[in-house]
Amino acid sequence: MNAITLLTVFVLAVFIGFEVVSKVSSTLHTPLMSGANAIHGIILVGAIIVAGSASEPWLLVTALVAVLLATINLVGGFVVTDRMLSMFGGRAAPPRRRPSGPKRPSSRTERDAL
Amino acid sequence: MTALTAEWTAGLYLLAAVCFILALKGLSSPRTARRGNLIGAAGAVIAVATVFLSVRLDNLPWIIAAILVGSAIAAPVSRRVKMTQMPQLVALFNGVGGGAAAIVAILELAHAESPWSGLAIAFTILIGAVSFAGSAVTFAKLQELISTRPLIFPGQRWVMILVLAGAVTSGGFVVATGSLLPALLLLGLGLLSGLLLVLPVGGADVPIVISLLNAFTGLAVAASGLVLGNVLLLVAGTLVGASGTILTRAMAAAMGRSVSGIIFGAFKGGSTAGSTMISERPVRSVSAEDVAILLGYAQRVVVVPGYGLAVAQAQHTMAELATVLGEKGIEVVFGIHPVAGRMPGHMNVLLAEANVSYEVLREMDEVNPQFKTTDVVLVVGANDVVNPAAKTSPGSPIYGMPILNVSEARQVVFLKRSMRPGFAGIENELLYESQTTLLFGDAKESLTRILGAVKAL
Known part of the structure; x- marks a missing residue:
């Protein structure tokens, strides 16, 4: 693949990356970080390719370490994110997006006596 | 000789890439987050399967063994x-x-x-x-x-x-x-x-x-x-x-x-250095029963949870207290600072684990205007996120950090283990204000005692 095609892919991916997370609420910062963290575990694909072409024992051992580390990143990342999110979803919980402000301006005079 | 042609390989990689984009997109909204993560995992499976089918690989048994060992390490750790x-x-x-x-x-x-x-x-x-x-x-x-x-x-x-x-x-x-x-x-x-x-x-x-x-x-x-x-x-x-x-x-x-x-x-030299000094200034300390009475006769209570709540494993007791107060007709909401806990959004995860409903979690911008009409603010194991020094003292390491304006409420009750300053190590002036009272002790024990006293009211 030539350089300009790769550059095109890179630039478009930067914009998509910026765009998809630009409006995320702070509630989801932790799962989002964890989810993004899982995605870069896809370096496993690279580690497998390298290990598959290793011709000497020390190359193979080193490459297998990379496979091991990448698998931990990939599998652990998705599992832990899912566990986090399963706790969010425990109850039927639609995201609240009503206009903010005091819901019920309480008259507190009677309790002021306390 | 491989099972997949170059075109198929490129197509499957594209599919995996789309899965990752959808995963990030899904993770940006609470409703679609879990599905998004699963789509991402599916993308990863597609990608790994594709590499096995498209590249001539030597050492295949070794590679598979390494993947199995990696999964066997990562999955149980992540679950536990x-x-x-x-x-x-x-x-x-x-x-x-x-x-x-x-x-x-x-x-x-x-x-x-x-x-x-x-x-x-x-x-x-x-x-x-x-x-x-x-x-x-x-x-x-x-x-x-x-x-x-x-x-x-x-x-x-x-x-x-x-x-x-x-x-x-x-x-x-x-x-x-x-x-x-x-x-x-x-x-x-x-x-x-x-x-x-x-x-x-x-x-x-x-x-x-x-x-x-x-x-x-x-x-x-x-x-x-x-x-x-x-x-x-x-x-x-x-x-x-x-x-x-x-x-x-x-x-x-x-x-x-x-x-x-x-x-x-x-x-x-401008970092969050802070001190670990323990202050000797006088504060107003109260008993769990006093706090229960304050809460029991309030109309509106805002709970401000911090990392201390989670460390004491008190989320469940806190959730139960909120439910009991709710049953008495008291409006209880949680005011969540964006960085409450040890990383942004961490507190939401911890409270979700304790089955606190999404409905009662309020983000900072939403809850801040409501403190004026709040009777009691219960600060549990939090400190820096309610520290007025962020607004008032330009020399402070946390100056400029948005905080929860709990001082506007009529009563502020701190549940603290000791007078030690928070994670950032900065003294909190709010502790010495007239509307502030403190209940010392382990957050879980304190909340359990408050819960018992509220039930007895």
Whole structure:
């Protein structure tokens, strides 16, 4: 693949990356970080390719370490994110997006006596 | 001879890349987050299956064994880790990903054909190593294996400059010669830079550094995509790099800090150093029964939870107290500061674990105007996020951080273990104000006693 095609892919991916997370609420910062963290575990694909072409024992051992580390990143990342999110979803919980402000301006005079 | 043609391979990688985009998109909204994560996992499975079917691989049994061992380590750990220790685990996973990228780049050195791929290799080695070592330090800080306070030694700035200059030089040799020795030197200097970069960062800023290193690992993976000529790695790595950058900035903004201020703050002496002094000033201390009466006769209560709540494993008791108060017709909501807990959004996860409904969680901007009409604010194990010093004293390390304006409420009750200052180590003036009372003790015990007293009212 030539350089300009790769550059095109890179630039478009930067914009998509910026765009998809630009409006995320702070509630989801932790799962989002964890989810993004899982995605870069896809370096496993690279580690497998390298290990598959290793011709000497020390190359193979080193490459297998990379496979091991990448698998931990990939599998652990998705599992832990899912566990986090399963706790969010425990109850039927639609995201609240009503206009903010005091819901019920309480008259507190009677309790002021306390 | 492989099972898939080049076209099929490219098509399946594209599919996996789309899955990753949908995953990030889904993770941006609470309703679709879990599905998004599963789509991402599906993308990963597609990608790994594709590489097995499209590349002629030697050593297949070994590779499969390594994957099985990796899964056998990662899955149980991820299932069992306590939610309070989540930030450490994310840091750890991030670090091993960066390490894997650096190793892949070193092994590809022998196949580098052009100076460009040499450059991409040097970049991957350096950034991967920085991410690996940096994540190891954040892990150690969060696990409190080492001090959470900034670690600085004299001349650190010059050491850092020297190390970076050395890294650039050896990177140049990697590109020019393509030999192993400068690559290993670059790896070593990258590891050293990672340590030097994160050691000076104060405890409260560590989560932002995790996010930054997450973006770094993404970029390392993207560069290794260039090295291997693999578009999927390029796209996935870039996505993480870009979204990680935005996320880092959003987190820093929520804490009222700049990213460069966090990284380089300690060098200039302006970091979250703080003190660990215990103040001797008088405060008003009350009993659990008094707090129960305050709560029982309030109309509107806002709970401000902090990391201390989670450390004491008191989320469940807190949730039960909120339910009991709710049954008495008292409106109870939780005011969640964006950085409550040990990383942004952490508190939401911890409360969700205790089955606190989404409905009663309020973000800072939503809850701040409501404190004026709030009878009692219950601050449980939080300190810095309600510290007025963030507004009033320009010299304070947390100055400029948005806070929850709990001082506007009629009564503020702090549940604290001791008078020790918070994670950032700054004295809180609010503790000495007239509307403030304190209930000392372990958060779980205190809440249990309050719960019993409220039920008896």
